Each structure stands twice: as structure tokens, then as C-alpha cells.
Amino acid sequence: MEIRKVPDADGEVMVYKFWDGVHFPGKVPGDAKTHIEYVLGKTYKQGDVLLATFPKTGTHWTFEILYMLLTGKAEYCPKSPVSLDYSTQEEQENLGSPRILGTHFYPKHVPRDFLEKRGKAIYVYRNPKDTAVSYYSFMKRLNIPGMTYNGKWDAFIDTYMQGTVPYNSWCEHVSAWVEFKKENPDYPILLISYEDMKKDLRRSVQLISDHLGTGHDSALLDAIASKCEFKEMFKEKTENISETDKKISLDGSNPFYRKGDVGDWKNWFTVAQNERFDMTMKKEVDKIDLPVEYTLT
Numbered sequence: 001m002e003i004r005k006v007p008d009a010d011g012e013v014m015v016y017k018f019w020d021g022v023h024f025p026g027k028v029p030g031d032a033k034t035h036i037e038y039v040l041g042k043t044y045k046q047g048d049v050l051l052a053t054f055p056k057t058g059t060h061w062t063f064e065i066l067y068m069l070l071t072g073k074a075e076y077c078p079k080s081p082v083s084l085d086y087s088t089q090e091e092q093e094n095l096g097s098p099r100i101l102g103t104h105f106y107p108k109h110v111p112r113d114f115l116e117k118r119g120k121a122i123y124v125y126r127n128p129k130d131t132a133v134s135y136y137s138f139m140k141r142l143n144i145p146g147m148t149y150n151g152k153w154d155a156f157i158d159t160y161m162q163g164t165v166p167y168n169s170w171c172e173h174v175s176a177w178v179e180f181k182k183e184n185p186d187y188p189i190l191l192i193s194y195e196d197m198k199k200d201l202r203r204s205v206q207l208i209s210d211h212l213g214t215g216h217d218s219a220l221l222d223a224i225a226s227k228c229e230f231k232e233m234f235k236e237k238t239e240n241i242s243e244t245d246k247k248i249s250l251d252g253s254n255p256f257y258r259k260g261d262v263g264d265w266k267n268w269f270t271v272a273q274n275e276r277f278d279m280t281m282k283k284e285v286d287k288i289d290l291p292v293e294y295t296l297t
């Protein structure tokens with residue numbers, strides 16, 4: 001493992017744990033390598049569900065939907081999600097079944113036994129422009145040593161396009177999971193977009209429920225969709241913020257909830273930034289065999 005200090009265009013430094021080709025955030029325990037080797041060796045338990053995402057693409061949102069479907073109640077999870085990436089071995093061992101294993105890892109870093117036993121997986125993706133805005137806003141709100149970023153949006157967007165943010169580039173991450181699906185066409189993994197979830201949350205809850213095989217009645221699915229609308233979740237997670245989330249926030253607000261919109265990037269990208277993005281990164285995005293929506297009509 002190597003500690004990498006990556007300056008943005010203005011010289012503002014981001015610090016990573018770099019291992020096996022990936023820039024990991026400082027939150028990954030220890031030297032990252034030992035932690036990931038532990039994760040790779042984890043044993044599958046019946047009913048485990050893997051929730052894989054690139055950061056800022058709706059992880060907490062989808063986690064709540066999964067939690068409600070698996071518990072059979074339209075009630076929020078009182079605790080912060082346990083993450084394969086950041087939770088200690090003790091926290092991971094103490095997680096009760098059925099377990100939701102949240103991760104931003106690439107397929108090559110998720111537990112081998114989980115994949116061999118064909119555990120159910122969900123990969124949520126979000127258009128890369130809104131993801132960039134959410135990423136920047138999140139990093140500016142953080143109070144985690146080694147992860148706090150004081151840079152400007154204009155410098156961040158270039159760093160993001162170059163893929164020197166935690167977990168590398170959006171394209172590399174999404175491509176890795178799309179390739180995983182292509183190479184394992186029968187693997188039970190559901191690829192779903194943030195934009196589709198925004199368009200019709202009730203339908204998305206049904207899709208996820210069908211994928212998990214939870215077989216709930218329509219009244220429960222209605223209630224879950226309604227509880228997981230942004231306004232409802234924002235209120236709950238702001239009023240009842242967990243101690244874990246409060247600790248990592250600079251101002252005590254919940255950094256995982258902000259606007260919850262599709263197309264907010266238009267309020268951030270200047271014409272020049274948008275052109276730069278479309279000339280470089282968007283071309284790579286368009287090569288990925290997956291529909292990506294930047295606005296909702």
C-alpha cells in the first residue's frame with residue numbers, strides 16, 4: 001500500500017491509500033491491503049445482499065429500501081449502514097442476518113465466497129455530472145482526517161474527470177460492474193439507475209423486491225416507496241441523525257442527504273466546464289453499454 005498525495009489544479013491536496021490500482025479513501029481501515037484481504041475472505045451467509053455503488057449515487061437511499069424489504073416493515077433502519085469498505089472487522093462480524101453488505105469496491109475486491117455462492121447483488125449508478133456535484137458537496141461537508149477537501153469546484157471537476165478521486169473514475173467503476181454482468185450473464189445482479197428510481201420509485205421498489213424474491217404485498221411496497229421519497233428520508237435522517245453520521249460532518253448536519261435531484265449539475269457546471277466534460281469524459285461514458293440520463297423530461 002502506498003499513501004498518495006494528489007494535488008488538484010490549484011495545489012489543494014487529496015490523500016489516498018493506493019492499492020491494487022485503486023485510490024481508497026483514508027476511511028478504509030489500516031493499510032487497506034490487509035482490510036481488503038479480510039473482505040475477500042469473508043464467508044457468505046444465506047440471505048446476504050450486496051449493495052455496490054460508486055460514491056454519491058444513492059447508496060443510503062437504496063440501503064433503506066433493501067432494509068425495509070428484508071425486514072418486511074416500512075420502517076427506517078435506526079443505524080448507519082455497515083460497509084465492507086469502512087466498518088471494522090468487529091462491526092462486520094456483529095452484523096445480524098440478513099446482511100446488507102454495502103460497498104464501493106470493484107468486483108475484484110468483493111468477497112469471493114459471496115460471488116461463488118451467487119449471493120444477490122444490486123449495482124446502483126447515477127449520471128456522472130450529478131455524481132460529481134454530489135461528490136464535491138459531500139467532500140466539502142466532511143470532517144474526516146485525510147478526506148476533508150478545501151478545493152474549488154473548478155479544480156475538483158478536473159480531478160474527478162482524471163479519476164483521482166476515491167475509487168478512481170466513474171467510468172472505470174461503472175465499466176467494471178457492467179463487465180462483471182456481461183462476463184456472468186446469469187449472475188443475480190440488478191443494475192438500476194438513480195434516475196429510474198427518481199422517475200418511478202414505486203416501480204423501482206417492485207423491481208428490487210422481485211429481484212430479492214421478498215414477495216411482499218402491494219400495500220407494503222406502496223408504504224416503502226412513500227417512506228423512501230427524498231423529502232421523507234431527508235426529514236427523518238436530519239431529525240434523527242445517527243452519532244456516526246454526525247461525527248463525520250463538519251457542521252453536524254447529515255452529509256449523506258442534500259438535494260436528491262436529477263439535473264442539479266446544471267446549477268453548477270459552467271458552459272466551459274460542461275464543454276470540457278462533454279469533450280472528454282462523456283465520450284468514455286457513451287462507450288459504456290448502459291443508458292445514462294442527465295435530465296428527466
Ligand code: A3P
Nearest residue numbers: 056057058059060061134229230257258259260
Ligand atoms: P445529492 O448530493 O445530489 O443530493 P450516497 O448515499 O451514495 O452517498 O448518495 C448520496 C446522494 O443520494 C445525495 O445526492 C443524496 O441527497 C441522495 N439521496 C439520499 N436519499 C435520497 C432519496 N430518498 N431520494 C433521492 N436521492 C436521495
